[in-house]
Amino acid sequence: MMVELIKSMFQAITRPIKNLINCYLRYLAGSPSLTDHQHDSKLDHHITLIxxxxxxxxxxxxxxxxSKFKIDSVKIHIxxxxxxxxxxxxxxxxxxFIDKKNSRNITKECFELRFEEKHRDLVFDSYIPFVESKKRILEMFTYSDCYxxxxxxSLDHHSTFETIVMKEELKRGLINDxxxxxxxxxxxxxxGxxxxxxxxxxxxPGTGxxxxxxxxAKYLNFDVYSLKLTEVVETEYDLRRKILGIMDNSIVLVEDIDCSLEGSTVALSQLLSGLAGFWSNGEARIVIFTTNFKETLDPTLLSRMEMKIExxxxCFEGFKTLASNYLGLSDETHHLYPDIKRLIGGQAVTPGQVAEALMKSQDVDVALEGLVRTLEMKSLVSNKI
Incomplete structure (x- = not known):
């Protein structure tokens, strides 16, 4: 019972904090990722963190x-x-530095931080969290055929896993994956x-x-590359040229894959071959396909998906998340909540439609009354049909 409790508590901790905890535990355990502090007759004890x-x-x-020191990547290699x-x-x-002598014989870039041992608490408790908070601004890339x-x-989309409307079980499953x-x-x-x-x-459309x-992208701190196939691509080489320009540790987004393939000269086999064939540098890539109609997709494409997310x-819980995002409402009950709960449960409304209604006024009562009218109108139209 105690083991399960500790496990659930650790799972509730955010991923950046987990990294810091693991980092410190490795230090206490003497992991090779953190070299032991060294002593020099002319210097105090030092700790070196890799x-x-x-x-x-x-x-x-x-x-x-x-960003702070404008380091030239060329200098790293020399x-x-x-x-x-x-x-x-x-x-x-x-x-x-470039580590070429690790146990796995993989060339990789590493950072080394060296400081006096007497400042250990300041570094682990304050400096490292400070560096962790300085994540770079994420970017959305699109390809220019002209240039x-x-x-x-800048990828300035507001959504995070805390604010997105999604079934909680599905959200936890995706994060764990x-x-x-x-x-x-x-x-x-x-x-291999x-x-x-x-x-x-x-x-x-509008489901999020x-x-x-x-x-x-924000969770992984990955840039997003929007790979559009509707433009004319004359040869498979043109597709590969686009793909080879995608940087390490990124998300490749192929939107509306069913429509994109119809409007492109690229065949499905060429697309899958191109996406699978250029990951040669040992870095992580996420490929995300989107579609409005899953049932129209080729079975070959579906078989390549490790996870399919509908x-x-x-639902009402999703509405409360949106009410918090757009109106600043907490879990406190509003007098219109019972009506919204009754109406939203029987109507097929998307998070986008709910958000659109909530954005019409900054006044909470006015916005919620407008949403109730929207739901009642949908209910009336549905009943007539």
């Missing part, structure tokens, strides 16, 4: 150092990636498989497919 490229802390560190940071009067020495390159803009996938780099390397996972999001993509209509 951050490998397999967690969110690595990504946050990369964003923090590259061993010049060294910077000194100052935090609350404490000097911290960073080194960025033959990917162009970027993402966590498990991100922990299995060594497995994919050992068996590409570190890629395919997801299919299906449901009617795009919002879920944004939530997944985004459904809005």
């Amino acid at each position: 951050i490998e490229d397999n967690n969110v802390l690595y990504t946050a560190t990369q964003a923090y150092l590259f 061993g010049e990636g060294k910077v000194d940071d100052l935090y609350q009067g404490v000097e911290l020495k960073w080194r960025i 033959m390159t990917w162009g970027a803009k 993402l966590d498990r996938f991100m922990r299995r780099k060594d497995f994919y390397t050992r068996v 498989r590409q570190w890629v996972r395919n997801y299919l999001l299906h449901g009617l 497919k795009t919002s879920l993509v944004a939530a997944m 985004m459904g209509h809005c």
